[in-house]
Amino acid sequence: MDALMLSRIQFGFVISFHVLFPAFTVGLSSWLAFLQWRWLRTRDTIWRDMFFFWMKVFAISFGMGVVSGIVMSFQFGTNWSVLSERAGHILGPLLAYEVLTAFFLEASFLGVMLFGWRKVPEKLHFFSTCMVALGTLISTFWILSANSWLHTPAGYEMVGDMFHPASWREIIFNPSFPFRLAHMVLAAFITTCFVIGGVGAWYLRRGDHLEPGRRMLKLAVAFAAIAVPLQIVVGDLHGLATAEYQPTKLAAMEGHWHHGAPGAGVPLVVFGLPDEANERNNFELAIPRLGSLILTHSLDGEIEPLTAVPPEERPPVVPVFWSFRVMVGIGMLMLLLCALSLVAWRRGRLYDTSWLLDGWRIMAPSGFIAVLAGWFVVEMGRQPWVVQGLLRTEDAVSDLEVSSVVISLSAFLLAYAIVFGAGGSYIYKLLRRGPLPFEPAPESDDGERTPRRPISAADPNEHEVDVAKPAGRPG
Template sequence: MELDPLLLSRLQFAFVVSFHILFPAFTIGLASWLGMLEFLWLRTGRDVYRRLFRFWVKIFAVSFGMGVVSGIVMSFQFGTNWSEFSEATGNILGPLLSYEVLTAFFLEATFLGIMLFGWERVGNGLHFFATCMVALGMLLSSFWILSANSWMHTPAGYEIRDGIFFPVDWWAIIFNPSFPYRLVHMVLAAYLTTAFVILAVAAWYLKRGIANEAARVMMGMGVGFVAIVAPLQIFAGDLHGLNTQEHQPAKVAAMEAHWHTERGAPLHLFAWPDPATESNRFALSVPKLGSLILAHDPDGEVTGLEEFAPADRPPVRTVFFTFRVMVGLGLLMLLLAVCGLWLAARRRLFRSRPFQNFCIAMAPSGFVAVLAGWFTTEIGRQPWVVYGLMRTSEAGSPVAGASVLATLAVFVVVYGIVFGAGLYYILRLIRSGPEGPPSAATPYRTAARPLSYPDVPADEEG
């Protein structure tokens, strides 16, 4: 049997990048959460914020390390499996990725040690500054990575000479047409991913009656945060969709399984797209809602896949369903926020067992939504690796399929062992819970400007 090196290279890269993105999606939000906890501790003097910081920073350290390791492996594949792509786009993508190292990674590496080990060694102000710098580094990293990836979707500021891309306008390259929308959408997704992990941990503690004060703080802050960010994410997603409709109409047509250009297009809540007949089976649709969403006009025109040659269309069925997974989870997140606010208004937020079970069930929702969104974005770009300019079939390396299959198998086994152990350790940390109040024998510097805010009694609701 002949092995297709292009298909295997795509599978290998999809496996590695899917695994890698889970960690930044968690640590971007977690770094900002740590900064907020330390700020609240310095501002109020409440020890619960310090204990939560010391608890979550351990989880951050493990997750950050696993993200770095998986990211290094991913970068090697550009040279081993995608040499034609690297040669053609290296003049543009190489500097963008280098900027990520020179700014974000150096910033994180400089201050990470202070954040992790500097509690009794530096002042409160310097430690808080280090935490903020690590959080800023995480955001800068997402800035450069998403700029590079967005350029592949909406290339700008370049010229092509002998099949090689050369930069002519770095401002246009960095701030390419889809970048601002994708950056906001991804950062909000990362924050929501972290928030739902925190909510699930808080709910698990409340169900078992452990770490009661810390659990209430996490639950209250988590519900309030999701209530603000989930609607913002839906709004940002709508703007991102309109931008995609302008620059990648074939992707949007696949996301909505619109085969024919029409006015007053329906929204297919569910269907089974059939590329062979260019139709949808078992369709459950809402008339004109598709045009209302995509054109903001119930009678607006929506471009169909018939406008594109079959060879230029993305895999419709995969894009259609991954998009619905992402949107469905986003609506569930909004529902959880509404339920949480309703319970808080009735002073039942910390006592509702159904809500606690809801939070625990939603723990992986952010990760799944991020993966579904990336599958929608990257598979929806096919058959292009640089949209409209370079096909994926032209980007591979002249390697044997057996070699790619062997390395893919090694990655699966090694990732399963190494990162399985890391996940096991994180779950053990969560099970152990936040550390208790420091004993008199443990020297510790008090907050710089504590205010006289009393701790919440264990039996108080709301």
């Protein structure tokens, strides 16, 4: 364990925690906008109760995402200063654009969304919710653009050993960016979709919050039936782009070591134990030609094998190989669950089929697992490069003592366990409590509404009335 490996572990640990929250809040913010739109259109109080319920979950998730994102950005200066120095003229402006457009937009309207109910006109409050949702998407745009540039650098020129921008259009819209942006945004929406569907199924199985549970599950099934097949199509396009620009990563994903016989095509390795020392897969189970059909859209197409490059230029095959299968496997399970849910819906059995409800409950965290697996594929598959083909990871790390990285990594482990453990348990408490009837905030003697604590946006007691006590529901 040298400083390089420890720095990689630290960055991987921090980004793995961070990506979970944007993957949830990007979709959740759009879900909030939908709920509020339905409330404004129908004046059905169930929609309003669901809006405030999920807004509390969003408030905590968004806060933890901001905290983990700030910590992650510090590492560019502490652990990866050479990368910051050499590529800072490109990465710096891209990250600054994210702050100037997305973060400022979110910061401007987030407070109105969380605390502005009945303090501002309804349409302005709804507009604020939409702006928060738009801000999360804009943030995804800039972050994915910067990250994609590291995979498929374009629009730059070298001045000495420094990367300088030559065309911002080519930098921003680098070759892998459009596919990765679509893939990540869909992944975020699908992640949120399965959480909402899983929570709705949970309530139906408990026999509690039945009407909100039915609406959550029904809408999750409808959205997933569209988004999951679309994600498979986008993933296929992303794979074709990877074959063109990062063929070694694709070979690691597929466990493809050698060229086969002429005209034999590439098999699809369903199962195998990659053996990097002997350049083969042990206990391999493969389907002939299917890999060519999926990867090249022809039965005899070829992709570049791992042995086409020296061993020192190959990514770690085992984690890339298995992470890819975890991601794809979860995607297939999602597709199967959607198909079965549509059949049950058509038969009028969506809400009372116990094994189907259990399936949604089990699959509730599946989107998070798939997102993590996908990021492992993307980032480990780029190795040994931090800027593909131009700057090796070992040359981008700061000159640090091993003890310094050990201390910082240990501090992150402890702090994240406490902070995110508390935040996660609080979100679970909110989910168990469920959407309760909304109640207006109390007013002071002079008719003005009393100020609230910032954390009250996620306080289970705020805006809600105990269902055990007699209270009227506003119409």
